[in-house]
Amino acid sequence: MPLTATREDVRSLVDGLNFAEKVERSLGLIQQAYSEFGDGLVVANSLGKDSMAVWHLAKRVSPHIRNFIVTTRFKPRETVSFMNELVAQYAGLKVFKNDQPISDRLYATDPDKCCDILKVQPTRRAIEEMNVTCWVTGLRSTEGRTRTDFQEVEERDKGLIKLNPILIWHEREIWQYLALNRVPVNPLYAKGYRSLGCAPCTRITSDPDERSGRWVGTSKCGGECGIHTRPLKPDYQI
Numbered sequence: 367m368p369l370t371a372t373r374e375d376v377r378s379l380v381d382g383l384n385f386a387e388k389v390e391r392s393l394g395l396i397q398q399a400y401s402e403f404g405d406g407l408v409v410a411n412s413l414g415k416d417s418m419a420v421w422h423l424a425k426r427v428s429p430h431i432r433n434f435i436v437t438t439r440f441k442p443r444e445t446v447s448f449m450n451e452l453v454a455q456y457a458g459l460k461v462f463k464n465d466q467p468i469s470d471r472l473y474a475t476d477p478d479k480c481c482d483i484l485k486v487q488p489t490r491r492a493i494e495e496m497n498v499t500c501w502v503t504g505l506r507s508t509e510g511r512t513r514t515d516f517q518e519v520e521e522r523d524k525g526l527i528k529l530n531p532i533l534i535w536h537e538r539e540i541w542q543y544l545a546l547n548r549v550p551v552n553p554l555y556a557k558g559y560r561s562l563g564c565a566p567c568t569r570i571t572s573d574p575d576e577r578s579g580r581w582v583g584t585s586k587c588g589g590e591c592g593i594h595t596r597p598l599k600p601d602y603q604i
């Protein structure tokens with residue numbers, strides 16, 4: 367059966383399945399997608415805990431599944447070190463970054479534009495250069511207010527399937543999986559961060575919303591950089 371966009375009741379899956387059932391479901395989704403898309407299936411790794419869980423799941427399905435990292439000039443040094451360790455360990459791990467000049471403090475004056483240049487554009491380049499037909503993300507529906515309407519299988523860009531295999535996992539289940547499988551994580555979590563991004567736009571908060579520390583004090587607070595909401599195919603219109 368081909369993998370097609372779904373309209374499942376995500377909320378009932380979040381609360382209706384236990385940890386082991388979610389792991390099995392995620393592995394099954396990746397397996398099904400890998401059977402259909404083969405080398406066109408690629409994991410996007412943001413170096414956060416969710417990406418590390420998805421990458422580990424994907425490697426269980428096949429060690430040959432490719433993945434890429436998108437990074438920016440503003441990533442915290444801990445994230446850069448963590449990335450460098452992974453790149454040194456995994457030869458096929460590709461890193462995409464946009465070094466074009468931008469105005470000073472664009473992250474403060476126009477964070478949407480900053481994210482578009484530094485995050486969305488390199489993601490588009492990764493999708494194009496790696497001939498991605500199905501990209502795999504670590505997006506979860508319980509992360510925050512902007513993540514409740516996604517599906518496990520989507521086709522937001524025509525010809526590009528987006529697989530969100532851990533969409534229904536709780537935050538604690540991510541930590542459970544990472545601990546049980548001894549998956550390395552970004553050291554910033556030990557400092558109290560729950561969602562990681564660029565240094566100027568990421569804070570530690572005690573708000574229940576997992577993404578509440580992102581873009582604090584801007585209209586983008588708790589929101590999205592754009593890779594999950596903007597078109598990613600080369601024929602996009604800005």
Ligand code: SF4
Nearest residue numbers: 473477480481564567
């Ligand atoms: S998270 Fe902040 S610094 Fe990073 S690309 Fe977006 S606006 Fe720019």
